[in-house]
Each structure stands twice: as C-alpha cells, then as structure tokens.
Amino acid sequence: MSASSDNQSSESALSSTLPRRQLGRYLRDWRTQGGLTIAEAARLMEWGASTLQRLEKGQADRIRTIDIQELCRIYGIPDEIADGLKGLAQQAAVKSWWHAYGDLIPENFDVYVGLEASALRLMSYQSELVPGLLQTADYARALNRLGYPEDTDAELERRVGLRLQRQALITRRAHPAMVDVVLDESVLRRVVGSARVMAAQLRHLADLSTRDNVTLRILPFAAGVPLGLSTGPFVILEFGTDSKGQPVEPPVVYVEGFTGDLYLERKADVRRYRHAHEVLLRCALDVHASRNLLRQIAKEYAI
Structure with a gap:
C-alpha cells in the first residue's frame, strides 16, 4: 500500500463518527465470536470483503438497516x-452526538460500556459519585436499588455483576487501561447505602x-471552584496510537446526562475538557x- 493510501486510511478512520465505529466494533466482535472470517461473512452477505471491512472500521459511506438486520441474523445476535x-x-454522521435514551436505540443497550471497553486511557472528573470502574x-x-426500584433481586444482582465485570479493564494482568481520576471531596462525604458501605468503598479506592x-486525586472543598464554573462529571477516553504514533481512533469526551448522554469528538471540545482536567489536577x-x-474518612465512617 502506498504512503498516500496509508494517509487516506488514517484520515478515514479519524473522520468516522462514534456511532459508526461502535456499530462496526460490535459487528466485528460478534463475527469473531461466531468463528467467521471477514471473507466468509462477506460471502454470506454477497458482498466483497472490503465492504464488510469498511463497515467494521466505521468507514462505510452508506449503512442500510436491512443489511445490519441480516448480519445480526447470520451472527446470531440477540434481538x-x-x-x-x-x-x-x-x-447521523456528526461529531457531537447526543444519545437520548430510548430514541432509536433501546434504553437497555449501553453505548458507553462498549466504548469504555476499548479505551486504553481514561481521564475523568466526578463530582457526585464514585465512577463505575471503581x-x-x-x-x-445501593445505587441500582435506588435507580431501578422495580427490579427483582435477581435483576439487581445481574446489574451489579455487569458493573463489576467492567472493572476487569483496569485490574486485568495484561495491558490494563490507564485511569486518571479526580474525585470531588463531596463524593467521599455523600453517603451511599450506609456508613459501612462508604467505609469499605473508600478503603477500596485507597487500595x-x-x-x-490508577492515579486518583481528591479535589478538596478548600480548593473552591478552580475553573470558575461547573463542568459536571466527564470522562475523556483515548484508544492508543498506531506504529506511526497516530491515534487509532480519535479521543472522545463522554458527558452523562439524566435523559441521555453526550459524546464529543471535535478537537476544540476535547481540548477544552483536557484543559479542565489539567486545572482540576x-x-x-x-x-x-x-x-x-x-x-x-473511611475510619470516620467505621466509628
């Protein structure tokens, strides 16, 4: 492949948008779980291998829902x-994506978790709660019992189990993700569950x-409001670089909302959040x- 082709490929990867990359990532994972090569799966779709490859890389120019439905059938993907x-x-192929819960994408389909699992570095600020990974x-x-009061005990334990599974991202032996977290002191003082739960949680954070x-810093009340305004909680996700030092995928800023989530990819937006994280650090x-x-504070809770 020529240098020109390499550059075009790199530019195409960086110009693809998050929903398309997430779609491609899920399809690739399910294809490999099913033991199919790209060539085999493409043949079942009556496509060329390059067509499926572009779809898996998030670089497809046009995506038809009927094709996705057929791929799901071939791979045995649950409804x-x-x-x-x-x-x-x-x-839509946009750089700032607001994902409203239940709008086209079902509420029980967690877009963020799939993105998080691919990240090699996460930089976050949390002002209210301990982040899920920790x-x-x-x-x-305790949080899920409040958030989903109609869940049965079995459903509640399933949610807790899924959250704990995510933590393998930072605890696995091979290539764990780098995590750089700033927690507002209010996270430590806000009681979730009980004093006993909080004591164990804070000891866990310390460990x-x-x-x-894992780099974890506390922003004390005495620090005031370093940015002069509230950013709210956010996570900056990075996905590593290739052999030439270029990003494999563009970094993404994730801002969780009550009725939906915001994903930012524009360079100016990412740069602004990086600056905010640096100031908080x-x-x-x-x-x-x-x-x-x-x-x-864990000892204070234990008294």
Whole structure:
C-alpha cells in the first residue's frame, strides 16, 4: 500500500463518527465470536470483503438497516442487541452526538460500556459519585436499588455483576487501561447505602490508588471552584496510537446526562475538557495526600 493510501486510511478512520465505529466494533466482535472470517461473512452477505471491512472500521459511506438486520441474523445476535445496532446504524454522521435514551436505540443497550471497553486511557472528573470502574459491589448495589426500584433481586444482582465485570479493564494482568481520576471531596462525604458501605468503598479506592495504572486525586472543598464554573462529571477516553504514533481512533469526551448522554469528538471540545482536567489536577491533593484522606474518612465512617 502506498504512503498516500496509508494517509487516506488514517484520515478515514479519524473522520468516522462514534456511532459508526461502535456499530462496526460490535459487528466485528460478534463475527469473531461466531468463528467467521471477514471473507466468509462477506460471502454470506454477497458482498466483497472490503465492504464488510469498511463497515467494521466505521468507514462505510452508506449503512442500510436491512443489511445490519441480516448480519445480526447470520451472527446470531440477540434481538435486544440487534435493535441497538440498528439504532446505531440510523444515527447521523456528526461529531457531537447526543444519545437520548430510548430514541432509536433501546434504553437497555449501553453505548458507553462498549466504548469504555476499548479505551486504553481514561481521564475523568466526578463530582457526585464514585465512577463505575471503581465501585464496590455494595456501593453499586445501593445505587441500582435506588435507580431501578422495580427490579427483582435477581435483576439487581445481574446489574451489579455487569458493573463489576467492567472493572476487569483496569485490574486485568495484561495491558490494563490507564485511569486518571479526580474525585470531588463531596463524593467521599455523600453517603451511599450506609456508613459501612462508604467505609469499605473508600478503603477500596485507597487500595486501587496503589496500582501502577490508577492515579486518583481528591479535589478538596478548600480548593473552591478552580475553573470558575461547573463542568459536571466527564470522562475523556483515548484508544492508543498506531506504529506511526497516530491515534487509532480519535479521543472522545463522554458527558452523562439524566435523559441521555453526550459524546464529543471535535478537537476544540476535547481540548477544552483536557484543559479542565489539567486545572482540576493542579488544584487537587497529590496522590499520597489523597490516599491518606480516603483512609481517614473511611475510619470516620467505621466509628
């Protein structure tokens, strides 16, 4: 392949949009789970292999819902996931994507979790709650019991189990993701579940902060409002670079909302959130002081 072709391929990858990349990622994972090569799956669709390859890379110019439905049938994808994939296929190709819950994509299809699982580095700020990747089972259970009061005990435990499974991203032995988190002190003081649950959660955070791939800092009340305004919670996700040092995928800013989620890919937006994270880092306690504060407040809860 020529240098010109390499550049075009790189530009195409970076110009693709998040819904299309997520659609392609899910389809690739289900194809490989089914033991099919690209050539075999393309032949079943009566496509050329390059057509399916572009779809899996999020670079397809035109995506037909009927084709996604047929691929789901071939791969044996369950209906509830297939509905989510068809919803992704219908999203506009935009750089700032507001995903309203239940709009085209079913509410039980979690777009963010699929994105998170592919990230190699996550930088976040949390002002109210411990992020899912760092939660204990009891903390997660208390939140889900409030969020889904009509769930049976079995459904509740399934939600908790799924949340704990996500944590393999940072605890796995091979190539764990790098996590750089700033927690507002209010996260430590806001009681979720009970004092006992909070004591265990804060000890868990302190223990996680000793891992080489986890950096955790506390923004104390004394730091005031470093940015002069509230950003709200956010996560910046990065997906690594290729052999030439170019991003495999563009970084994404994730902002969770009550009725939907916002995904930002525009360079100016990502740059603004990076700056915000840097300012919060500078104003937060250092790693050791943060760990000491976590253990101190955990002891207060345990009294």
